[in-house]
Amino acid sequence: MQRIRRALIDLRRGEPVHVTHPAGAMLVLALENLSDSLMARARSLASGEVRLLMTRHRARAIGMETAPGEDLAVPLDTDDGVATAVTLAGDLTTRSAEPVARNARADEQAALDLARQATLLPALIALDTHDDDRALVDDIRNGEILSVDVADIHAAGIENARQPERISEAQVPLADSEQSRFILYREADGLLEHVALMVGDPDHWPDTPALRMHSACLTGDLFGSLRCDCGEQLRSAVGTIADEGGGILLYLAQEGRGIGLANKLRAYGLQDTGLDTVDADRLLGFGADERRYEVAAAMLDDLGISRVRLMTNNPGKIAALERHGIQIAGREAVHGALNRHNERYLTTKAERAGHWLDDVVSQSVGEQPR
Numbered sequence: 001m002q003r004i005r006r007a008l009i010d011l012r013r014g015e016p017v018h019v020t021h022p023a024g025a026m027l028v029l030a031l032e033n034l035s036d037s038l039m040a041r042a043r044s045l046a047s048g049e050v051r052l053l054m055t056r057h058r059a060r061a062i063g064m065e066t067a068p069g070e071d072l073a074v075p076l077d078t079d080d081g082v083a084t085a086v087t088l089a090g091d092l093t094t095r096s097a098e099p100v101a102r103n104a105r106a107d108e109q110a111a112l113d114l115a116r117q118a119t120l121l122p123a124l125i126a127l128d129t130h131d132d133d134r135a136l137v138d139d140i141r142n143g144e145i146l147s148v149d150v151a152d153i154h155a156a157g158i159e160n161a162r163q164p165e166r167i168s169e170a171q172v173p174l175a176d177s178e179q180s181r182f183i184l185y186r187e188a189d190g191l192l193e194h195v196a197l198m199v200g201d202p203d204h205w206p207d208t209p210a211l212r213m214h215s216a217c218l219t220g221d222l223f224g225s226l227r228c229d230c231g232e233q234l235r236s237a238v239g240t241i242a243d244e245g246g247g248i249l250l251y252l253a254q255e256g257r258g259i260g261l262a263n264k265l266r267a268y269g270l271q272d273t274g275l276d277t278v279d280a281d282r283l284l285g286f287g288a289d290e291r292r293y294e295v296a297a298a299m300l301d302d303l304g305i306s307r308v309r310l311m312t313n314n315p316g317k318i319a320a321l322e323r324h325g326i327q328i329a330g331r332e333a334v335h336g337a338l339n340r341h342n343e344r345y346l347t348t349k350a351e352r353a354g355h356w357l358d359d360v361v362s363q364s365v366g367e368q369p370r
């Protein structure tokens, strides 16, 4: 697990990572950190085929054919590698490229998972390596380059490797609920932290407490962004839970529906060119919703909570919690106000993601925001 954590950090820092697998080995570089000098360094270390790895979401968004569930590997002309890769994956609006591609192998898909876990763009350059690549062998031996096995990547992804541990807690009176307790959980690999906010006195909660499961949104939660409804949902949920006699708010480190803040801002840039929130994420290489809820269910389990009334408009959250053994006794809507900046976002959620928002988006936007 330690090695995988270092692999994530190395990819984020623009360092190559060596991945061994049953059929051989490859050196991978995060596409978003690619430069001519990094490519030249990688070429001096690895003597084999060079290719671009991209997800099926990205491939489909730029008009390439993919088999269901299969990511793609696109062989690159080594003389022109950086330019081609950047055209295919770096220029985010390119849609016309039709390169020769094959389905990504399991090890290549695992490498793409690493990029996703590192909240980088899920696109990598992979170069096959051989036992007689001497400079690479030396760099791995002296710790310059990290080598991980694909089995380690799979093992780190398994659910119990992500089990959250309760780390610390404190009473924090809030404007909307004076009696509130923050409990911080850290995932087993040490990377992500989530908060359980206990609203009211748990000894006097209703038999079936309310639960708001809220994904982090720095722009909305902290700055009151008008592009979404998150900040209002967050604060109104705390007040509503308090009014209903108490319950839980899980504040989950799932910024940008799990794609991370850097990618959410990229997605906003694409939305400004005309794409909706789903297509923007796909063009970047992500699915419509990359969030997983095992950790949330494990936090509830640790808190002794197995039955809740869920505050959400998202049917996917109900299904996910039920899949992980939490009983959903009822659902309460939780809305922010519609404005001219979030109207399209909320309409897309209603029309393309199946959110129960019809009442909200059918109203026309009233007073314009300042």
Ligand SMILES: Nc1nc2c(ncn2[C@@H]2O[C@H](COP(=O)(O)OP(=O)(O)OP(=O)(O)O)[C@@H](O)[C@H]2O)c(=O)[nH]1
Pocket (backbone or CB within 6 Å): 213, 214, 215, 216, 217, 218, 227, 228, 230, 233, 254, 255, 256, 257, 258, 259, 264, 267, 268, 277, 281, 311, 312, 313, 314, 317, 345, 355
């Ligand atoms: N990728 C992406 N994420 C966004 C965008 N706008 C908001 N978000 C993220 O979407 C998530 C919204 O979280 P929630 O409000 O908990 O979830 P939800 O799916 O809207 O469901 P409910 O609010 O429970 O109905 C947050 O992580 C935001 O950062 C966007 O345009 N693109």
Ligand SMILES: [Zn+2]
Pocket (backbone or CB within 6 Å): 217, 219, 220, 221, 228, 229, 230, 231
């Ligand atoms: Zn938001």
